[in-house]
Amino acid sequence: QSVLTQPPSVSGAPGQRVTISCTGSSSNIGAGYDVHWYQQLPGTAPKLLIYGNSNRPSGVPDRFSGSKSGTSASLAITGLQAEDEADYYCQSYDSSLSAWHVVFGGGTKLTVL
Amino acid sequence: EVQLVQSGAEVKKPGESLKISCKGSGYSFTSYWIGWVRQMPGKGLEWMGIIYPGDSDTRYSPSFQGQVTISADKSISTAYLQWSSLKASDTAMYYCARQVSYGDYPPSFDPWGQGTLVTVSS
Numbered sequence: 469q470s471v472l473t474q475p476p477s478v479s480g481a482p483g484q485r486v487t488i489s490c491t492g493s494s495s496n497i498g499a500g501y502d503v504h505w506y507q508q509l510p511g512t513a514p515k516l517l518i519y520g521n522s523n524r525p526s527g528v529p530d531r532f533s534g535s536k537s538g539t540s541a542s543l544a545i546t547g548l549q550a551e552d553e554a555d556y557y558c559q560s561y562d563s564s565l566s567a568w569h570v571v572f573g574g575g576t577k578l579t580v581l
Numbered sequence: 582e583v584q585l586v587q588s589g590a591e592v593k594k595p596g597e598s599l600k601i602s603c604k605g606s607g608y609s610f611t612s613y614w615i616g617w618v619r620q621m622p623g624k625g626l627e628w629m630g631i632i633y634p635g636d637s638d639t640r641y642s643p644s645f646q647g648q649v650t651i652s653a654d655k656s657i658s659t660a661y662l663q664w665s666s667l668k669a670s671d672t673a674m675y676y677c678a679r680q681v682s683y684g685d686y687p688p689s690f691d692p693w694g695q696g697t698l699v700t701v702s703s
Binding site for chain 2: 559
């Protein structure tokens with residue numbers, strides 16, 4: 469069971485908008501730790517998609533956006549394209565167990581219908 | 582270009598030892614933490630631990646403490662993940678990734694190695 473909770477799957481038609489949630493708690497996202505998002509295309513390594521809740525690295529299309537509020541974060545993808553079909557993971561930090569450590573969400577599989 | 586290149590796929594028997602590698606290039610290897618992440622078949626990402634090659638300071642996830650050893654040889658810009666006695670449940674893809682801070686935000690993992698598939702079977 470992952471510390472950060474994501475929906476197992478979401479889907480949308482080409483051109484539509486989808487959102488993926490990432491829910492944490494008072495020891496991670498709620499404690500003020502920022503959230504990063506990764507995209508894992510089939511058969512490939514993960515790639516950084518969003519850092520610091522809402523910032524895109526160079527080369528990431530502006531169709532991808534992120535936000536954070538309270539103990540949750542969200543990734544939004546607008547103008548869905550077939551190439552967006554992938555697994556998406558959120559990542560943050562957790563300060564329980566008397567030391568910080570990296571935590572990931574369980575991942576969300578995006579299907580483009 | 583910043584790049585992490587991992588060693589090739591391994592097939593091992595239960596009880597055997599193994600050390601896989603991750604070679605960095607295109608940046609100052611000793612100035613960034615390197616993390617290891619496990620992905621079991623059909624499952625999500627699990628953080629195993631990180632190492633700072635500059636002084637070999639190492640942190641482990643509680644879930645992996647005592648199960649694996651993370652090390653680095655800064656003279657050849659290479660980080661390692663090793664097991665002393667593999668189990669079938671260690672079968673997974675293992676990724677290394679550089680931890681980097683963009684702006685004032687806590688570190689993210691960028692880039693990632695291509696992954697090393699470890700299969701443990703009798």
